[in-house]
Amino acid sequence: MxxxxxxxxxxxxxxxxxxxxxxxxxxxxxxxxxxxxxxxxxxxxxxxxxxxxxxxxxxxPPAPGTRQTAPGALHGLQLCVTDIEAARAELTGRGVDASPVRHLGATGWADGKGQTWNSFLTFEDPDGNGWVVQEAPSELAER
CATH class of the missing domain: 3.10.180.10 (2,3-Dihydroxybiphenyl 1,2-Dioxygenase, domain 1)
Structure with a gap:
């Protein structure tokens, strides 16, 4: 299943x-x-x-056994794209306040793209719900 x-x-x-x-x-x-x-x-x-x-x-109403989440409390939803710089350009071109592209370096977050799977940007919706966009290898998009 x-x-x-x-x-x-x-x-x-x-x-x-x-x-x-x-x-x-x-x-x-x-x-x-x-x-x-x-x-x-x-x-x-x-x-x-x-x-x-x-x-x-x-x-x-909330489903039985669940509870409602407050607006702005949702964080870490992640989208994957094959071109992080094009994704950022599209978002900012549409008026979304997207962060610069960053990668995880030896001492924490650093500006610019990293190696495979290590390029990210973030944005929030008007309520403060936070999103992460990660660049994924293009061959995965073809599956």
């Missing part, structure tokens, strides 16, 4: 602002924006080339 990660809830305060940020700023595709029950709105967005989506929820 396969266990696939398909949807990650991202807690936000303003659904329309978050939708605009992820669609227009980050370039995610809007798959769904619907009021599925009275007072319950779901917006699902998917990064280009990904099977895993994010979902923005309003009015949805």
């Amino acid at each position: 396969n266990w696939t990660l398909e949807v990650v809830p991202v807690p936000v305060t303003d659904m329309d602002r978050a939708k605009a940020f992820y669609a227009d700023g980050v370039g995610f595709r809007v798959d769904l924006d619907s009021e599925v029950a009275p007072g319950v709105r779901i917006i699902q967005l998917t990064p280009p080339g990904s099977r895993c989506s994010i979902v923005l929820l309003q009015g949805m």
